[in-house]
Amino acid sequence: MSHHNHSPHHEHHGDSPCHKGGPEGDSQFHYRGGIVPTEAKPLTYEEVNKTVLAMLEPPTYRWWLFLGLCLVAVAIGGVSWTRQILNGMTEAGKSHPDMWGGYITTFVFWVGIAHSGTLISAVLYLFRAHFRMPIYRLAEAMTVFAVLTAGLFPLIHLGRVWYFYWLMPYPNERAIWPNFRSPLLWDVFAVSTYLTISSTFFIIGLIPDIAVARDAARTKFRRLLYGITSLGWTGSHSQWKHYTAAYLFFAALATPLVVSVHSVVSWDFAMSIVPGWHATIFPPYFVAGAIFSGIAMVITIMIPLRRIFGLERILEPKHFDAMSKLILLTSGILTYSYGVEFYTAWFSNNEFERAQFWFRPFGEVGAAFWGMTFCNCIFPQLLWIKTLRTNIPFLFCVTILINIGMWLERFNIIVQSLSHEYIPYSWGWYNFSWVDVGIVIGSFGWFGMWMTLFVKFFPAVAITEIKEILPAPRRTADAHH
Numbered sequence: 001m002s003h004h005n006h007s008p009h010h011e012h013h014g015d016s017p018c019h020k021g022g023p024e025g026d027s028q029f030h031y032r033g034g035i036v037p038t039e040a041k042p043l044t045y046e047e048v049n050k051t052v053l054a055m056l057e058p059p060t061y062r063w064w065l066f067l068g069l070c071l072v073a074v075a076i077g078g079v080s081w082t083r084q085i086l087n088g089m090t091e092a093g094k095s096h097p098d099m100w101g102g103y104i105t106t107f108v109f110w111v112g113i114a115h116s117g118t119l120i121s122a123v124l125y126l127f128r129a130h131f132r133m134p135i136y137r138l139a140e141a142m143t144v145f146a147v148l149t150a151g152l153f154p155l156i157h158l159g160r161v162w163y164f165y166w167l168m169p170y171p172n173e174r175a176i177w178p179n180f181r182s183p184l185l186w187d188v189f190a191v192s193t194y195l196t197i198s199s200t201f202f203i204i205g206l207i208p209d210i211a212v213a214r215d216a217a218r219t220k221f222r223r224l225l226y227g228i229t230s231l232g233w234t235g236s237h238s239q240w241k242h243y244t245a246a247y248l249f250f251a252a253l254a255t256p257l258v259v260s261v262h263s264v265v266s267w268d269f270a271m272s273i274v275p276g277w278h279a280t281i282f283p284p285y286f287v288a289g290a291i292f293s294g295i296a297m298v299i300t301i302m303i304p305l306r307r308i309f310g311l312e313r314i315l316e317p318k319h320f321d322a323m324s325k326l327i328l329l330t331s332g333i334l335t336y337s338y339g340v341e342f343y344t345a346w347f348s349n350n351e352f353e354r355a356q357f358w359f360r361p362f363g364e365v366g367a368a369f370w371g372m373t374f375c376n377c378i379f380p381q382l383l384w385i386k387t388l389r390t391n392i393p394f395l396f397c398v399t400i401l402i403n404i405g406m407w408l409e410r411f412n413i414i415v416q417s418l419s420h421e422y423i424p425y426s427w428g429w430y431n432f433s434w435v436d437v438g439i440v441i442g443s444f445g446w447f448g449m450w451m452t453l454f455v456k457f458f459p460a461v462a463i464t465e466i467k468e469i470l471p472a473p474r475r476t477a478d479a480h481h
Contacts, residue, residue, distance in 0.1 A: 043313055045467055052209075052461045053216050055309045059456055062308070070449040077442010080435045081156060089159045093433035097426055098418045100157075102436045105410040106443055107153035109293070110146050111191070111265055112286075112406060115258055116294025117143025118198060121205070122254040125247075131322040133465045134314045137209075138305070139298045140202040141460065145450040146297075147195045149443050154187050156439060183268035190264040194257055201250045207233050208243070209459040225457070259283075262290045269413065275356035276417035279344065285337040292330035292376070293406035296399040299323055303396045305455065314461055317390035324389035327402070331380040334409075338377065352422055359420040360412055364429060368408050368416070375405025 043051075059067075084091045094101055117139040124132040155161045167188045169178055178185050211233035214226035233239060266286035269277040299320065306315045345353040361369045379401055383389050415430050454460065 048463055048466050052459050052463050055460055067452045070445045070452055073441050073445020074449055076438045080438030084435050091435045093431040093436050095431050097428050098415055098430035100414050101430045103153050103157045105414050106440050107150050108265055108410045109407050110150035112290035112293045113297050114143045114146035115290035116298050118254050118258050119291050122251040125251045130469050131319050133469055134461055137462045138301055138460055141454050143198045144202050145447050149447045151191045154184055186264050190261045194261045197254050197257055201254050204246055207231055208464045212463050213459055259287055262286045274417050274421060275352040281340055288330050288333035292334055293403055295323055295326050296402035299395055300399040303392055320395055321389045324383045327380055328383050335377040356420055360416050369412055372405050372408040372412055375401040
């Protein structure tokens with residue numbers, strides 16, 4: 001990584017990358033390696049600063065409107081949860097045999113959404129994939145806020161949430177320890193570990209960009225906020241040396257979490273004997289699904305931000321093309337996994353497994369299965385067409401459908417399997433209630449609220465990383481006259 005001084009004032013000294021390389025009106029732009037026509041010239045360092053820092057300007061009415069909608073959704077979730085706490089878990093529509101239902105479906109959905117951040121920021125960083133540069137900051141932010149959202153659901157599912165600390169393996173005078181065989185405890189370890197590592201990685205990556213915002217801040221509040229959160233960053237050689245070493249270390253540490261955390265979540269199901277769950281394919285199946293849904297959510301968030309804040313020169317079609325290829329890859333893995341599940345059920349000659357996989361497409365809520373198949377397997381195949389991979393409105397529609405399909409996938413795995421186990425006498429159906437729906441709506445509002453606040457108060461695009469991949473400019477001899 002080059003050791004630039006990324007202060008906004010730096011670009012006006014020496015071989016400034018912002019210098020246009022000639023008199024005003026010159027039709028050519030001189031770079032090391034050639035002359036580029038002005039209309040095709042790359043971004044300059046100063047333009048990157050201005051474009052990204054413009055996102056931190058005082059909010060418009062549209063920002064307040066969206067934040068208000070998110071807060072309304074959070075209020076709906078809060079009222080629903082309060083009603084459940086006051087009146088008990090029967091408010092959630094839970095009934096035998098479906099005792100997990102919508103809460104754990106949404107929990108697995110949000111843990112999956114969180115995975116793309118680690119993939120894009122850590123794994124692609126280790127592989128030096130340049131297309132991650134403008135994208136990864138949003139993906140990392142999404143990771144942290146999605147984990148914060150997912151972490152609420154084991155607490156909501158407890159019912160008596162004020163006893164949540166019983167899940168923590170801390171020494172106590174009663175010598176009572178949590179049951180380490182409980183999937184609920186596995187979730188606590190998975191979420192807390194993932195939140196700790198991803199938050200640390202996220203904050204470290206932000207520091208140089210916060211320093212850029214600090215040097216350009218015009219209000220006392222922002223100077224104080226960025227002065228504290230930039231941790232004294234000056235862009236010295238020594239700081240860059242330690243920063244790059246720490247960033248590489250955390251990237252290597254975070255990479256195994258892509259596999260391990262969602263594998264732990266998958267074993268919540270696979271360790272049981274419920275038909276449709278007891279399968280060794282679940283860890284890779286869940287990890288691929290998590291990356292699939294997470295990348296789709298990143299694109300869903302990127303597209304409106306690109307339009308609203310004028311990021312077209314930073315978030316280019318080639319970035320959407322590369323992300324679409326990742327969607328194609330993970331869609332193929334998911335499609336294969338769906339097929340393997342059905343083949344294994346048929347080949348096992350186990351009548352309960354066969355009955356389960358017949359029930360999913362042709363049972364009471366077969367529409368959920370077919371919706372999942374269309375959204376996750378069939379519709380994304382259109383991305384084989386290159387023009388569609390860079391068609392922004394089409395991509396937005398595809399990613400919305402993918403996330404609907406991934407929620408339906410978790411619904412099929414959890415609710416459908418529990419509804420149709422071994423004994424016909426015990427078969428039943430999940431009774432949805434407005435409390436269930438309200439809490440799910442609240443989770444989307446909670447996630448949207450944090451993303452909205454982050455975009456307005458901190459650089460949502462990595463300034464320093466984008467500068468690393470820009471061609472280094474050079475002034476011509478004419479520029480000295």
